[in-house]
Amino acid sequence: MPITVRVDAERDLFRAIDDATRRTILDELIDRDGQTLFEICGRLAVKHNLTSSRQAISQHLAVLEKAGLVRTRRQGRYKFHHIDTSPLRVIVERWPIDREAPDP
Template identity: 50%
Template structure:
């Protein structure tokens, strides 16, 4: 299983996660169009697809088919696990 930190390392993947956090259930076409509005994250369809695959393998994105569309949704649980592990008050652990 790929490391979640490796998945989060690329700015393009973080931009994809930001787009999915703003609105769930987006198709690849919608994500490519959304990312193309910012020159810093303008990616080809193939690049977005490859980044989505890495995010899916890390458990950060869920893909599901609805009719003829494939929808992508952010799965925040791995991020919550990191926050629980690293952003806890040391007083609470005692």
């Protein structure tokens, strides 16, 4: 993978998880994967008192999708959002934890 592509992917990933609302959306998709925009907005309002507009949540989902953390699937007129945590491996691979190191 060319370095510029890797840097862009890492930048998108860190940008995506830098926002509390986006992290809450990911938490909701972990709790119940495969939700529509309407369902995500409802869960955010009820469980987290986040009353962002559907357009704002849609923009957050677009950032998460660009980072590869959310995948979408269309079924008829509905668009379902699914979490994909595989891009987070970039973080683990960049800063691996040495399990053999003694406790401080």
